[in-house]
Amino acid sequence: MRIVIAGGHGKIARRLTRLLSARGDDVTGLIRNPDHADDLRADGAEPVVCDLEHASVDEVVGRLGGADAALFAAGAGPGSGAARKQTVDRNAAILLADAAERAGMRRFLVISAMGVDSPPPPGTDPVFAAYLKAKGEADADIASRPGLDWTILRPGNADRRPR
Numbered sequence: 001m002r003i004v005i006a007g008g009h010g011k012i013a014r015r016l017t018r019l020l021s022a023r024g025d026d027v028t029g030l031i032r033n034p035d036h037a038d039d040l041r042a043d044g045a046e047p048v049v050c051d052l053e054h055a056s057v058d059e060v061v062g063r064l065g066g067a068d069a070a071l072f073a074a075g076a077g078p079g080s081g082a083a084r085k086q087t088v089d090r091n092a093a094i095l096l097a098d099a100a101e102r103a104g105m106r107r108f109l110v111i112s113a114m115g116v117d118s119p120p121p122p123g124t125d126p127v128f129a130a131y132l133k134a135k136g137e138a139d140a141d142i143a144s145r146p147g148l149d150w151t152i153l154r155p156g157n158a159d160r161r162p163r
Contacts (some may be wrong), residue, residue: 002067004028007074007112008045009036012111014153016071017043030074033077052092053084060099069107069163070100072138082130090134094141101147108148112139114156 003020005013008029017027021044029045031037037047050063052074064070072093093110100108103108116136119127124157139152 004067006030013073071109073111085130085134093138
């Protein structure tokens with residue numbers, strides 16, 4: 001199976017790449033920073049530089065290269081502001097879904113977050129609230145697409161569910 005992972009240098013992506021490669025799958029990791037390419041190669045992935053904050057749908061379609069599945073595991077990351085939560089956590093996920101549909105790829109997986117279906121509790125850090133909102137909007141967009149066989153994964157600890 002050929003899998004493209006957006007956010008290929010992230011913790012989840014790198015661990016998954018090693019597992020997929022070990023079982024014989026071909027993995028392509030989309031990265032923004034070319035300095036991360038050797039890390040991906042060491043994990044068993046083919047690194048492809050693609051900045052999802054600035055790429056067009058056509059550029060991303062070209063990076064998918066006939067893959068069987070796409071995984072959105074990218075994120076603005078800690079220390080980024082509310083604006084990047086929109087441009088990465090929301091817009092880049094939607095861009096990858098647009099590209100997957102245009103490329104005729106059906107299988108699409110999103111690494112999301114817990115608590116994105118309801119407003120954040122009072123006192124939530126504004127940047128974290130923006131992150132939750134962005135992830136929720138991306139999830140809703142992707143879940144509305146009949147052209148994708150999507151899975152939205154919301155990782156968390158079952159013993160620490162929001163109340």
